[in-house]
Amino acid sequence: MVMRKLFFLLFCIPFTLQAQVNQDSIFIKKMADEILTNGKAYDLLRQLTKQIGGRLAGSPQQQNAAIWGKRNMEAFGPDKVYMQACKTPSWQRGGNDFASIVRMNGKAVNQPLAALALGNSLGSKGLIEGELLAVANFDELEKRKNEVKGKIVYFNSEFDPTIIPTFVAYGQAAVYRGSGASRAAKYGAIGMMMHSLSTAPDNEPHTGGMFYDEQYPKIPAVALGPNDAKELYANSKKGTIRVQMQTYGYFLPDADENNVVAEIKGSIFPDQIITIGGHLDSWDVNEGAHDDGAGIVQTMELLRMMRAIHYTPKHTIRFVLFANEENGSRGGEKYAELAKLNNEKHLFALESDEGGFTPRSIGITCTPAQLKIFQTWSPLLKPYGTEIIAGGGGADIGPIKTADDNVILSGLIPDSQRYFDYHHAKTDVFENVNKRELLLGAVNMAAIIYLVDQYGVPKK
């Protein structure tokens, strides 16, 4: 019965939807009004950022954040709330990262550089010093590979400012953060520096995950503040530069962390799961307000709102605060592992991990035919500023595919112009999140979840 009913629903989406457009728009407005008038996301974000603070995986703050999330979600009255234990990396910064210019064209100088060690990078074991080899990119590194030995390599990994969606520019530049150290170490570099992955016209360095290639020496790696990086690169064209750096990174044994899962049981399809989530962890240097406090409190707000307006979902809805995304994605992997173990059916998953800015789109990863059907819902989202576009998801929900290949992944896509001003820098704090923008993200998440819950998802 359930399957036949679902088939009917799926097959008839465009028509069903058309018939009920008015009713749906009234219900979505009811949810929006509740969120915009009584929403708790902003207050929750203040608590998470100001009372708990930075929440690197493995830190006491991350554990506190999980307990905080569980207690708050329990208070909103879902059918159940539970923890999913998982092991996460426990990278430690270990000290105040240091970099400076000590010699220019043979002349002694003492010019400190704003620097942050990259996450997962290992300490320099004391102060290291070397001649700087500044390159624009990997191509130049390959051309000059014979010059690398014994030097500290700098990658000029600036964003291309002419690319309008900043996530695309980030994607191009982030390869230097991910693998730049090992690519330089391959040719004998003793350290690595890079231009922070930042759009901000300031000098804040931005940290973020890197990964060593086990074949090569694990050299220290730092991101420089944008102003210092630009000046260093310009000066490198004019003569020789010697730099020093010292970092302290190391790993403790993997830590015991938890995903926090709240659930409202589906009234018609209790065995079909819709997942909504963001990640609890952040980098150590900031409050993780946009990344990803915003996604956490939007997820919690959807639970609060559904209970406040007494919404009875057809499908089971899970509100998931993932344990570890930044430097390991262990939370998302654990969630998927348990889903597979329990043979769960996953209909749809929505992630919010691009900041608490004004929402522009709901991105859905599906076939073109499915997208066309989803897009018949765009008029229902338009009053709230978004439309449905192709492509969406995130690191935390991605692994669900391994448990149920039919799951459709989606993501809230906010305006991206400010995200990389703050991302992984100490400026990602509560004060840089706007209340209305944050709530409007939750409104659009609520709208798409409601529509999926009402009409299911189109067949492949």
Add this chain to the structure above:
Amino acid sequence: MVMRKLFFLLFCIPFTLQAQVNQDSIFIKKMADEILTNGKAYDLLRQLTKQIGGRLAGSPQQQNAAIWGKRNMEAFGPDKVYMQACKTPSWQRGGNDFASIVRMNGKAVNQPLAALALGNSLGSKGLIEGELLAVANFDELEKRKNEVKGKIVYFNSEFDPTIIPTFVAYGQAAVYRGSGASRAAKYGAIGMMMHSLSTAPDNEPHTGGMFYDEQYPKIPAVALGPNDAKELYANSKKGTIRVQMQTYGYFLPDADENNVVAEIKGSIFPDQIITIGGHLDSWDVNEGAHDDGAGIVQTMELLRMMRAIHYTPKHTIRFVLFANEENGSRGGEKYAELAKLNNEKHLFALESDEGGFTPRSIGITCTPAQLKIFQTWSPLLKPYGTEIIAGGGGADIGPIKTADDNVILSGLIPDSQRYFDYHHAKTDVFENVNKRELLLGAVNMAAIIYLVDQYGVPKK
């Protein structure tokens, strides 16, 4: 010949455009790249806000800003730059506005209220004190008109948070700022207080223009910080409250100010004018960064960019820094008056006065048939985040209609969620403007101006 050519151009827009879509998109990208890579708008905004500061009409800063604008535009090398002298009001705040609660339910208290006198309001001539009559709106005022005499009336002019476009909510609430004092004075009120026209979850009071009805006593009027206003209104339901207030506003004789106009002569239609502009003046309590420093520096950036890429416009393009918008619109009126006097033909005017946020639309005020043709350009704007929608303009360009009724008015419409957090409050400072968002506004302004310059405007 000129007219026939124009007619041909106008008539053929959809087809012409289609044929040249690729060429146009390449040229728009060239302009965008220049703005996003070498744009000076952000640096100019830093100068305007930090070196000159608040620029209330009639202030020395406003005069300095005009000189600054003229010199900077001259440096960008247009065909000419000139001043248009105009008289502006010269309202003076005159002191530190004061408000407080002195008695609640008969019991003495001393609770200061964050307050700013409304612009154009006259001082209280000493400290005044009265019982508070707090009303939700004009309806309640009318119902309770017999209770007003001798009291200080408070209007609970909060924004409706469920309205997504904040300018719509502002429009509803702003009537209390504009005419609340006289409406209360009509029934004998001795002072007026209101909830600031603000979306911010803080306690910053927001000033802004008010206008007295000459029939009634000109009572003092203040806007209260949102937190204080909410608490005051809640307490007013519980008992009697006595408040005090003191303001100092007065007018000096009208001041001598200037619009600043830069011009690039049209190569084919030199007698047809396209106007781009924003306003130089701001309120006294802030730096006027979003309102309207952003519009000023975007206007200047378009001039810089056109010269940098050697664009030769077909029509004459004017870059106008209007003298006075906030409390008189005298700059816009002077521009229109001279246009009429000189019998100028105005094709199109574009205003930027809704802040330096990520652009969402270009609004055009025209007939539905014209709009449909304009909207064939939307695909060219989409890569830069906007589309063409109905309705747009602004207080500075509106008067041009009186000189040439055929002019089509338009406005840059940025995302509006943050605008009323800062608007007319001391928080409207440079630090709250994002560089990429500001430049992206200029990019979209450049795109629409280029298209209008290339293809003209559709017939009515």
